[in-house]
Amino acid sequence: RADLAAYCVMLGDDALVFAQRLSEWCSNAPELEEDVALANIALDLLGQARMSLTRAGEVDPAVRPAAAPVHVPDEDALAYFRDERAFRNVRMVEQERGDFAETIARLLLFSCWRLALFERLTTSGDPVLAAIAAKGLKELAYHRDHAARWTVRLGDGTEFSRERMRAGLDRVWPFLAELFTAHPVEARLAEAGVAVDPGSLRPVVDDVLDQVLAAAGLDRPEVAPLPAVAGLAGRHGVHTEPMGYLLAEMQHVARSHPQAVW
Amino acid sequence: RADLAAYCVMLGDDALVFAQRLSEWCSNAPELEEDVALANIALDLLGQARMSLTRAGEVDPAVRPAAAPVHVPDEDALAYFRDERAFRNVRMVEQERGDFAETIARLLLFSCWRLALFERLTTSGDPVLAAIAAKGLKELAYHRDHAARWTVRLGDGTEFSRERMRAGLDRVWPFLAELFTAHPVEARLAEAGVAVDPGSLRPVVDDVLDQVLAAAGLDRPEVAPLPAVAGLAGRHGVHTEPMGYLLAEMQHVARSHPQAVW
Amino acid sequence: EDLERRFQRTVDAEQRIEPRDWMPEAYRRTLVRQIAQHAHSEIIGMQPEGNWITRAPSLRRKAILLAKVQDEAGHGLYLYAAAETLGVDREDLTRKLVEGRQKYSSIFNYPTLTFADVGVIGWLVDGAAICNQVPLCRTSYGPYARAMIRICKEESFHQRQGYELLMTMMRGTPEQRAMVQDAVDRWWWPALMMFGPPDEASTNTERSMRWRIKRHTNDELRQKFVDMTVPQAEKLGVTLPDPELRWNPERGHHDFGQPDWDEFWRVVKGDGPCNARRLAHRRRAHEEGAWVREAAAAHARKRAATGRPALSVTARTEGAA
């Protein structure tokens, strides 16, 4: 049960942290339609995060951080009262938002991967996880489609946009390998038919990415994966430096008024 | 005594918040000498802030925010456990750092004003305030000199730098009028010979600014002062939107571990 | 002349003017100005509330706030579309906005200082907007009226959510209650200003009413808002910061004080606490997005020229692995 709770936290943190970054676009997007679309995607992910974190708390109350006041629901206890080292998201989602092309590149990689993951999770041995995954499929298909279309538009738009798109892919690609690296918890739960071994998703994701890049007339970036720190990365709570600033902003009000109700 | 404490908080917050913004330059300055210089200035202001906030706590223990754990010294209780609405700094110092020219413009206006203020405060009826002011004189003279020299270099450097310097002054100038607007606490304490009526500093500051601008070959910007909100501005704790983000970053670790000792 | 009479007859009969109908040039211009200003207000209005999305103190509130700000972008889209039926285009209106040549509601030139501001904006600002907008659902110009119907429905939802946030906060800590009262103190007068200057200073009211663009005077709407808000404030447990506010049994309405109209005019003229910030933000977003819009247009042209279909990635994913 501790494993399942930890796994729910991983899935929840990926969505929560990426939703936080995407919501930074609100009122900053290149056109109003895109303000709406990015907010929508952020909302979908936020919803997925809330369900996963709530599930984590249900499965194993010990995941609640000691610092969280008792009246705070599990999802908020986990989101607002954990320190950076206890967050389990992959490092890709915590990076500064960058320009629009970089955001699209990140969304493309992330949603291809998460969609492939959720397709497999619909048959998870944990019925709640399976339900969360089933509900997320349509959302993630839309995210992937949105990112893919923009990748093509920017890749096959102007000279300038092509350059930006290429640079955006270059910046995001080093974080791809981590998505396919199994944490021991994932490995154990995959064995038990509850989680998915992320390594097994690589061919599917690669195939979709190749299709999109081909349509956009872009090459697969040749950049090295971002190394872990002595083998430890996001899933172990070893993050990159932008993460701390993200959490400071996200948690400040909640931490400043721990007894408050919102 | 409540007035004196409030006044010390005002002086302390001006220095604290500006030091926080200036320290953002660390490792980002245009040359190493400037990394050293801006860090030095930030350190001077941080020192002034610590003395003023400590003095505030001495004079009237009621200024300590209720949220601060008892073991935290007054200076940290005030810096880390107050909400935005309780900060009393002028709005000039909380603005995003902007480019180098904008920072120099802000430093020029702020240090001209604060130096003029501290010169008068050396004869304050509060001996501690007078001592803080006396100690600060040399520091502030250096800050002003540094800013003035850069204003001249940028104003009389390249066409590009001249434009940036002009734009920087335009962005900072709207915040100048607030420096000369007396809060009731300042007015009462000035009456009592403890504080300075900031309105009386205007001619001195104007004179110095005119000298510097003349040497830089720049005109005084013609921009309207930034209005208060129904008469309330920084000295009343009515700030601008960048302030909340500054505090989130500054206070997050301290607020996350209220019982910790550092 | 004849056209003009027929137009006025249609309007008087409470029928809608549609885009293909003849309309007086001044009617068209008034509508363009009003709808554009309304659309701009939705877009600029994203900023003060958007300021709290990343810092919202619970995930539920974060989702509500993000959805609300997203709705505002959506409202902007409906309204720009309505304006476009009058022969202007969005790009042009946006340019006029970022160059400061068209206005938006002055309320958004005040800063949001605490999370309570999010609730108070929902309660008071959306509340005032609804008072202004409900009659617009029956305004004489069809596309505008239809846009307003959708918008009003969502706005009252937002208003309820704002009020509910404040209710929750008032049941919280003393600090939270103080936060709510402080936000009410700062937003009350600007909310009253949202109905525009007093009737005797309002120049266009009469003609707009004849054209059924407007149906109530500024002061009528302001009175309605005050009467509606006072009991809500009581239920909430906050004090509205107006010493002159009291029930007048003879009038059957509340008497209340006047906002600072000098401040109102200053803010309208561009001299408010956040005018410069709001416009600079919008301008920056617009300029930073230019290359993206150009790329999308260039790609659309290429696709049209070659007859290529849009990308569809359905392929092996579902079946694979």
Next chain:
Amino acid sequence: EDLERRFQRTVDAEQRIEPRDWMPEAYRRTLVRQIAQHAHSEIIGMQPEGNWITRAPSLRRKAILLAKVQDEAGHGLYLYAAAETLGVDREDLTRKLVEGRQKYSSIFNYPTLTFADVGVIGWLVDGAAICNQVPLCRTSYGPYARAMIRICKEESFHQRQGYELLMTMMRGTPEQRAMVQDAVDRWWWPALMMFGPPDEASTNTERSMRWRIKRHTNDELRQKFVDMTVPQAEKLGVTLPDPELRWNPERGHHDFGQPDWDEFWRVVKGDGPCNARRLAHRRRAHEEGAWVREAAAAHARKRAATGRPALSVTARTEGAA
């Protein structure tokens, strides 16, 4: 030939080589590389600690940290000045750094994840640096040796402050103690790597020792660091994450495990967790500052041409009002 012998005699006699003295080209090149790398390390080293200045949880710690990072900029300045006595210039060295053509210490390619990292960097990283640097105070090249004397003095001050921060944190909450242990776990092995590869893999050691640039082998220095650090860790109450670490009474030294040398070489070659981030940061700062440096140079030329004195604002201020 003769020159070379005289040079070696000077060095052997423990006398200093000065900039105007003859020196072998390889000696000059080795020194330039080493001093530049050292200078770059100070400058890049500002980033991992600078990362915590705005978030330091007490004003005292904020001041200490800001002063420390400032000192690092100062060290960079001394060292670039020492390198310049060898006929290179700072601008050129900086270009080589931002283009990735010269190295800096690999330790700075690890992220700082909590405030405890600030303390551990002071204790372990500055501690290791001092072991490396103390012998350099007697290095054969005069300007380098003199720079190192100043630097070492400040570094040991920093090390004491780092250790003191950790001591304070260990007296704090359980979370703080866990934070310290976690930071030690992450920094221990990278700190051991700071002494460079094992002696058998170190190519230049022998010649550098003959020239008295270096005075101890990497492994000697590493041993010294371990022996010095173990009792400090005990006093602090943390565990060093090396199961092989134990006192060997026969050798009179601690035995200890080997760091992951594959990781070491990967990070040296640019493939560490923060290499890209650190270089991008430095490059951005350098590029964003270009217009300022140009302006300063342009102004200096103008002033030189017209003979104008520098600005002095002393005038009416003091006397006035």
